[in-house]
Amino acid sequence: VHPTPLLDELEDGPWPSFVTGLKRLRDEGAPNNRKMMNDLLGQLNHSYEKRLGFWKGGTVSVYGYGGGVIPRFSEVADKFPESKEFHTLRVMPPAGYHYTTDVLRKMCDIWERHGSGLIAFHGQSGDIMFQGTDTEGVQKAFDELNELGFDLGGAGPALRTAMSCVGHARCEQSCYDEVRAHRTIINTLLDEMHRPSLPYKFKFKFSGCANDCVNAIHRADFAVIGTWRDDIKIDQEKVKEHIATVGRKYTIDTVVNMCPTRAISLHDDDTLEIDNKSCVRCMHCINVMTKALSPGDDRGVSILIGGKRALKIGDLMGINVIPFMKLETDEDFEKLTEFAENVVEFFADNALEHERIGETIDRIGLPAFLEAMEIDPDPNMVNHPRTSCFVRTDDFDEEAAKWFERKAREAGLRVAE
C-alpha cells in the first residue's frame, strides 16, 4: 500500500471525502481492482507532491463507435503499473437525471466487475462518468451498460451529451417538455455522437425557463430555453397573501424594484400590475412569488446559438436567434428537430477545423448565418441595432419590404407570398 500523506489530509472536514472513497475501493473493493486503486492513489499522491498531472491520452473505443471513451495512460506507469490504464466511459443519463436506486445498484455492480468502482454523477456535460478501467474493461462494461439500456455519450469532434433541467417533471416554471425535446433531438442526431465527424464539439442544453438551471446559454452551442408570449398569470389573492406574509416594503424591494424593466407596479390594495409589453420574461418576479405568479399559457422556447468556453477567441454566450418558437404539438417538435438538424448541418459544412459554431457565426456575421438558416431578423436578437456604419445597404428597401410583409402577415392580413 502506497503511503498517501498528502491525500490523507483531505479526509477530515465535514464534506464527503473522495479520498476516503478511493481508499475504500483500494481496501474493500472488488479484488481485481484493489491493486489498481492502490496505484491510482499512489499516482494521485505523487501528483499532489509534484503538482503535476501524469496522464496522457490515446485511442480506445468500443466496437461500432468512434467516441464516448476518454482513454488515459499513465506516464508514471513504472512507479504505478497497476493503474497504467485508467479509461473513462461517458454514458448518457436519462433526461433530467432520474434514477431508481435499483438501476444505480446495477450500474455499481457492472462497474465493480469491469472497472474501478469509481463513478461520477455527473460530468459537467451531463454524462455519468465510469472512471478507471483498461481497454478490455471498456468494451465489457459498455456491453453490460448497453444491455441495461444505456448508451455512450459524446467525446471528440462530435455531438456531445446533452443536459436538460428537471423541468416538467418537478418544476412549475417549466414552459415546455424538456424530456421530449432533449430525447428527440439527440436521438435523431445520434449518429453524429457515435461516429465523430464534425469540425469540433457541438452541445445541446435544455432549460425549461430563463432561470437556465443547466447553464445552457454559456455552455451550449444550441440552448433551448422555455418562455411564453402572452401575459404573466397573476393570482391577486395570492399576491395579497404573499404581501401579508413578507411585508409590503419587502415586496417592493425584492419584486417591484428588482424587475429589470420596471414593468411591475403595486397598487394600494396590494394587487400587482404587470406591463407585459415591457416584461422581458426574466422569471424573477415569478421566482419570488411562486404561488401568485406564473408564466403565461402561450408557451414555447427561445433558441440561443453559440455558447462556449474561452479557447481561441474567448468566451461566448449564445445569441438569441429564435426569440420564440411554439413548442407543444407534434409538428412543433418536428420543426424544432428539423431546425436542430439544419444547424448541425450548417456547422458541419461551414465551420473550420476546431471551430465552435459560435466562432463561425462571429467570423461570418450573424446575417449570413440567419440567411443560411432562413430566419427573419428580429430586434429581439440584439441588445441594440448596429452602431457601425461600415456596411453595404443597397438592398435595404427590399429587406424592409420583407419586414413589412411579415408584420402584415402577423397582423392577420393576407399577403401574396
Added chain:
Amino acid sequence: VHPTPLLDELEDGPWPSFVTGLKRLRDEGAPNNRKMMNDLLGQLNHSYEKRLGFWKGGTVSVYGYGGGVIPRFSEVADKFPESKEFHTLRVMPPAGYHYTTDVLRKMCDIWERHGSGLIAFHGQSGDIMFQGTDTEGVQKAFDELNELGFDLGGAGPALRTAMSCVGHARCEQSCYDEVRAHRTIINTLLDEMHRPSLPYKFKFKFSGCANDCVNAIHRADFAVIGTWRDDIKIDQEKVKEHIATVGRKYTIDTVVNMCPTRAISLHDDDTLEIDNKSCVRCMHCINVMTKALSPGDDRGVSILIGGKRALKIGDLMGINVIPFMKLETDEDFEKLTEFAENVVEFFADNALEHERIGETIDRIGLPAFLEAMEIDPDPNMVNHPRTSCFVRTDDFDEEAAKWFERKAREAGLRVAE
C-alpha cells in the same frame, strides 16, 4: 446672375435661410465679392442638381504656419470661374465663445475686405470659419485677424482647435476653470497646431461637468470633464420647496427613480438623502434640482483619452484614465498641462500614421498606455475587470503590492517610496 431654382426652394420656411444670406452677398456684398458669390451660388445649385460636390483640396497656408487653412479649388471652374478658389480660414475663438458685438463687426469688416463675407460660428471643432477667399486673400485676412488678436486653428495632422463649455462664466455646475485649462494647454502646445507634425489630428475638449456640453467624451482625443470627490451639497429647505412646487410623485419619478445607481432616497419629511459612496457624479439630480443640489467642494476633473469618429476601426469614446485630478491651484494646472504634454508626446512617438490615440491605445492595450504615462490602474477606469483569461500575470504580486502601498498612502500612512 445664375439661376438657382433648387436653392431658391430653401428660402421659405421659418428657419433663417443660408441661401438668402448667400444671395444677399451676391447682390449687396462688397463689390469685389459679388461675382464670386454669383458663381458660388451657381456651383452650389449645380451640386443640388447633380447631387455631387465639386471642390477639391490643395495646399494653401499663411506665412510661418503649416496649417489652419482648408483650401478649396473648384472642379467646375470652367462654368463658374469666379469662385474657382474658395478657401477657408479656421480661426480659434475666445475660450467659451464670448464676443462683443464690436469684435464681431470688425471680423465682418475684415472678411468683406479679403473674403466672401461668409462666416460660420462655429465649426464642429469650435473654429470660427471664414469661408471663401483666394490664396492672396488668405494671407491678407489672416494678417488683419491676427492683428485683431486672433490666431489660426488646426487642420491636418496636428493639434486641433479646442472647445470649452460656457462653464465658470455662466454655469453653476462648473467644477473647474475651463478657460484657464483650455488656454493653458492649447497655448502651451501651440507649436503642434501651427506646424503640423503629429501622426494625425489631436483634439482637446473641456466640459465643466459630466453634462459634457461640448461632447468631449465622444469627440476629443483628450477630454477634460469637471467632477468632485466629496459629497453632493444639499440645501434641504430648497428640496422641500422644489417638492412643494412640482409635487412629490413627480420628484420621485424624475429624481429618485432616475438616479443610475439608486443612490437617492426621499424621506417622509421631504428631505433627500444621498448615498455619496454610490453616487457616480452623473449630474442628473443636480440638473433637475438646480437650487437644492450642487456639486461638492472638493473639485477637480476626470480625463478621458481616445474619443473619435468612425474611420478605420469604428467610433471610440474616451477611456477614463484619470478618474480624478484636483484642479484648483497653480500647481494643479501645471500638473494638468504636463500630463497633456506627455500624452501628446506619447502620441507623437507611438501612433502609426493616420492613427488616432484611441486607436493606439486599442492596439497596444490600456496597461501599456498607463505604464508609459506612469498612471496607477484604478477600478474607475473600467466598467468591470477583465473577463478574459488570456493574459500573463506572473508579476501579479508585485502589482498588487503597489496597490496596497498606494491605498496605505492614501489612508495617510507613511510608506517608504
Added chain:
Amino acid sequence: MNEQATTPRMPDEVGVPDPFQYMHPVLKKNYGNWDWHDRPRAGVLRHVSKSGDVIYTVRAGTQRQMDVFTIRKLCDIGDKYADGHVRFTTRSNIEYLVADEAKVAPLIEALQAEGFPVGGTGASVSMVSHTQGWLHCDIPGTDASGVVKGLMDMLHKEFVQEKMPNRVRITTSCCQINCGGQGDIAVNVQYTKPPKINHDLVANVCERPAVVARCPVAAIRPAMVNGKPSLEVDERKCVCCGACYPPCPPMQINGDDSTKIAIWVGGKHSNARSKPTFHKLAVANLPNNAPHWPEVKEAVGKIINAYKRDAKHWERMGEWIERIGWPAFFEKTGLAFTKHHLDTWTGARYTMNHSAHVRF
C-alpha cells in the same frame, strides 16, 4: 537670391484668445461663482450668482453659415436691446447676455421680428449640428446646410417651445467621415456601393500604398489596369465606408445610385443618468433627395413624434428606447428592422442579445 521687397509679416502666435475681454461684465464678475439657474420661458435662461447678481440669456437660432449682413443684424439687435455681449453655443445658436430683466421681452420681440427663432433651451429640439457639405467640403455626399434648413423648418415649433421629454440633439454628416458626431438623431450620408475607380487618374493623383492602408477591411489592392498602375477593390469585402475617397478622389464613392442617407438614433454625450452612448441604425437607404429631402424629414418626424408621445420626462431618446425595447421602437415608429440592423463590425458580438430576455 534677392531679398523680397517687403518681408512678409510674421504671425503673432497669440493662440486661444482671452475671453475676458469680450465677456459680459456680470459674467466676468461672477466667474466661477454661480448659484442656480432656471428658465423663465423657452429660449431664456436666468442665472443667479452667489453674489445675488442675475444674468438673463436669450438664445436664438441662426443658420450658422452666416453672411456679414446677418451677423451685423444680430449685432444691431444686441446693441439696441441687449448689452452688446453675445456668445455662440456648441450648436451655433447665438446667446445674448442681458443684465436687465426689462430688456428681455423687447429683445425677444426684435429677434423674432427679424426672423430669428428664440428657443433651443431645455427640453426643446435645438439647432442641428452642422457640417460643410456641397458648399465647401471636398468629399461631401450631400449638403449639410440644406438638410439642416429643411429639418429646422419642420422642427421650428419644437425649437421655440420646451415640450419634448428632454433635450433632443440632432446631428448631420454630409459624408461617412461623420464630422457631425453622435446624436439623439443623426442624419448621415451612408454609401451603398463600393467606389467606382477612374483608373486613368489613379497613377497621377493617389499615393497607392497610403490608400491601401486607409481601407479598414483590406479590400483595396494595387493592380495594373490598362497598363497603368491603379487600384482594385474586392467588392465582397468592401463595406462602403468611403475612407479611400479623400486620399484618392478617383475612387469615386458618390453618385445618385450610391449616396444615400441613413438615420441613427440614441446617441448621447452627456453622462446624466446613463453613460454616454453611440447612436444605432434606425433606417437606411433614404434617397438623397435635394433640395427638400422629404423622405428624411418624414422618418425624422416619425421618430420625434413617437418619442414625444411616449417618453418620460428627462428620458433621452436612447434611454426611452432602452426602456421600451427595440421591438417597440420599430413598432411605434413604423420603421423596418432588417438584417442590416444586425451589427457586423468588430465587436458585433457585444451588441447581440446573449440572453433569454425577449419582448413580445
Added chain:
Amino acid sequence: MNEQATTPRMPDEVGVPDPFQYMHPVLKKNYGNWDWHDRPRAGVLRHVSKSGDVIYTVRAGTQRQMDVFTIRKLCDIGDKYADGHVRFTTRSNIEYLVADEAKVAPLIEALQAEGFPVGGTGASVSMVSHTQGWLHCDIPGTDASGVVKGLMDMLHKEFVQEKMPNRVRITTSCCQINCGGQGDIAVNVQYTKPPKINHDLVANVCERPAVVARCPVAAIRPAMVNGKPSLEVDERKCVCCGACYPPCPPMQINGDDSTKIAIWVGGKHSNARSKPTFHKLAVANLPNNAPHWPEVKEAVGKIINAYKRDAKHWERMGEWIERIGWPAFFEKTGLAFTKHHLDTWTGARYTMNHSAHVRF
C-alpha cells in the same frame, strides 16, 4: 482473413434513455402540471401540483467522484427512508423524492448521520462545479476534487443553511480550458508563463501545423531546433492560455512556478433580473498549494463574506458588485486592483469606462 471466432457485439444505439421508467410516480403523474413550490427548510423543497399532489425533495451533497460503496449507501438510505427514486442535480447533489411528508425528517437524519450534508437549496452555497484534475485529465494544472473538498469543508455551513443574499454558484477549472464554466465565484487555474518546449519530443508527438493553428495570438512558429523540426514561442506575444498544450504535450505549460490560481467573480447563467454575464478577474497568481490551498480559501472567504454582509436579498454576486461598484468591491474584499484587471483581449474596449461616471 479468418473470421473472428466470436463476432463482437454490435451496440444497441438506444441514445438518451427514457427517464419515465425511473421517475418517481408522483412526478410522472404530474409531469408538466406543477403549480408552486416552497422550501420548508434548507435542503428541502415542497412542490405542489395542480392536481393537489405533493412531492418533497431532500437534497444532499456528495463528492461527485463516488466509489460504489458511497453510491450503495445513498441507495440504502433511499430505500429505507424514501421511495427509492432519486435524481442528481446539475451540481452533483443527490435529490431524494418523497411523497410522504413523514419520511422527510428521518431521511434527513439518516443522511446527516452518514455524513451527507443536507442543503444546497435556495440562497445557499451549493456544491462547487466539479472537473477532473489530476485524478483523470491529461492536461490538469491542479486537482479539482481536492480544491472542491477544501472549499466545501470551509463552506459547509453555508451549504446547510440558506443565509446568503441569493444562490452562490462556485465553479472550479483545473486548467485554463475551463470545463468548469462561469460562476458567481470561479476558482481557475491560470498559467503565468509561456510553455517550456521539450524539443526532442515535438517532432514525434505533435502535428506542427495543427499546434500553430491552435494559438490564439499566433505566437507559435515552426522552427528547427538542434537539427530537428520543432516549434518556437514568441514570449512577448504569448498570453499563457495553454491552448497549445493539449495538442502538443511537449509544450509543457504546467509547473510549480507557472501554474497558479485565479479567482473570478460575478458570472451568472440565469436570466433572472439581469442578463447572463461572464465572470471578472478578482485576484490572480495564488499558489497552487495542494492539498489545502489555504490562499485560495482565504480569498474565496473574503469574497463570500463581503457579499453576505453587504448584498440585498436576491442580488447575485455580480449584481451586488454592479450596484456598489468595483472600487467598493476591492475595498470591501481587501483585494488589489492591478493592471492585470484591465482587459487586453479582443473587445477590451467594451469593458472600459467610457464615461465620467466615477465613484469615490
